[in-house]
Amino acid sequence: MMLFGLEESTVVALTGGVRASAGSGPTDAAAAADVFARAAWTGISEPGDGAAGLLVQGLGAGPALSAVLDLWTGARLAGALAATGLPLTDDLQALLEQALQRWRPRLSSAEVIRSLQQAARASAGLLVPTDAHWPRGVDDLAVHAPIALWWRGIPTALTALTALSNSIALVGARAATGYGEHVTMEASAGLVDRGFLIVSGAAYGIDGMAHRAALASSGLTVAFLAGGVDRYYPSGHDALLSRIATMGAIISELPCGAAPTKWRFLQRNRLIAAASAATVVLEAGWRSGSLNTAGHAAALGRPLGAVPGPVTSPTSAGCHRLIREYDAVCVSTAAEMAELVGERMLGLTLDLPPADGDTAGFGGRTSEQVRVFDALSTRAARSVTDIARRAGLSMSTVQGSLGALDLEGVVREKETGWVRGR
Incomplete structure (x- = not known):
């Protein structure tokens, strides 16, 4: 039997190598086909692609991939989605036609095979939404939720992340000051002592300090990456990310070998916000990339906190802006940050400008x-x-x-x- 143009035994073997760590390897051809298709979609579509999310949610990962491989038109795909009873928009056909033009240059079974083999060599696993260890918070992203997640680490960290109420995101600027790093260290250690898992993005500055303090306090921490989990970025945090992979978890929605880009950093931020019960910005400039994460948290209805700093410090201007203009809660201690959990915002959309600096500069470009x-x-x-x-x-x-x-x-x-x- 052939699956996506490959022998069934080949697909089962490839997917089995990345499913053992999830505790539920494919037991039949249908399960293997779904895992293979989801792995393929992580490379075919860019993170947050709503058209891909809609297609997979409506048809299933395997049938959606088969339809694209069989050169279905946008009209035929729209018709198939309409038959599922999903609420659709009038411009769906045009959106799907545009999406097909994006996806077709990336249709390569060799690339999927390579990413699965590379993941197995790196002891990386693939999570799918039906897994017990799937972080349920990301489902709030609806059609923009990840189709699958690649990960390295210990299952205990994933279990803690699954319980949304036990995780808090600590984010901030790369160009952190001594003040910002000190506050972050105290906050991360204090939250770990209260039983929280620390979520961040492993960048220089605030992110790195949040992870290091959590590890030093024998706590659990999870890092979301903007590239493959086999490519540690930034390179200066190679040792830190290795420790996180040993004592916590690193997660990405991009396949092994994928390079981090500015666009992917922006999309990665939505996962940090969605996977956490609350987000706290500890230090940020006026247009810091951390404000992008704050915007995602507010849009998802997650509590948002910001730590004040010296009024003369440009690296605290972003935090003051969140407090003054966007109703972020002013927090200064781990106890106050812990109080954020359990609260819910009203699904506000923060009209923040495109962030530059950290990793997300658009510079006026689309x-x-x-x-x-x-x-x-x-x-x-x-x-x-x-x-x-x-x-x-x-x-x-x-x-x-x-x-x-x-x-x-x-x-x-x-x-x-x-x-x-x-």
């Missing part, structure tokens, strides 16, 4: 232009087709973005393709 720029190299010229595959965009979108970036003077075209301008 998200498509950011993704195209991230897909370029300063040395190797890349074709439009290659850029489209790397960015997860249609070729027409890539061409339009390259034109805008060319006018800006940050890219240039050579005989063999496009490169970043020096």
Whole structure:
């Protein structure tokens, strides 16, 4: 029997290698097909792709992948979704047509096989929504929820993360001050003493201190990454991430080998907010990337706290802004942060500007232009087709973005393709 153009035995063997750590390896062809399809979708679609989420929720991961492989049109996919009874929009067909143009350059069974083999070598596992260890908070993202999650670590950390009320996200600027790191250390250790799991993004500054303090206090901590779990980023936190993988867990919705990009950092932030019962920003500049995480937390109805700092410090301006303009709760101790859990905001949408600085700078560019720029190299010229595959965009979108970036003077075209301008 063939599954997605591969022998059934091959699919079962590949998926079994990444399911043992979840405690529930595929026991039949149907289960193996679902796991393989979800692994494939993590590489075909970019994180947070609502069209992919809708298709998988409506048809199932396997049937959705088969439909794309069989070259279904947007109209046929829309018709199949309509037959499931899902509430649909009038522009669904056009959205699916655009999505197909994004996905088709990435349709490669060899890439899926490679990512599964690489995950098995790295002792990484794949979580699916039906698993007992699946972090239930991310389901609140609806069609923008992850289709599957790659992870390394200990099951105990996943169990703690599943209980949403036991986790708090501590985030902040990379360029942290001594004050910010001290407050973060005290907060993380104090929350661990109260039985909380610490969630963050493993970046320099506040994130790193939150993880280190949790580990030093013999607590559990989880790091969400913007690239594959086999590619520790930033490289300066290689030792820290190795410790987290041994004593906690590192999680990503991108397959092994995937590189972190600015767009993926933004999308990663939504997982940090969704997987936590509350989010606390400990130190942040006026346009820090941490404000993006705060915006996701507020939109999901999660309690949001911010730590005040010296009024003369630019690195606390973002926290003061959250308190003054966006009704974040002013917190200064671990006890006050713990009080946030159990409260719920009203699903507010914070109208925050695109964050720059930490990892999320748009610099006035559209998200498509950011993704195209991230897909370029300063040395190797890349074709439009290659850029489209790397960015997860249609070729027409890539061409339009390259034109805008060319006018800006940050890219240039050579005989063999496009490169970043020096």
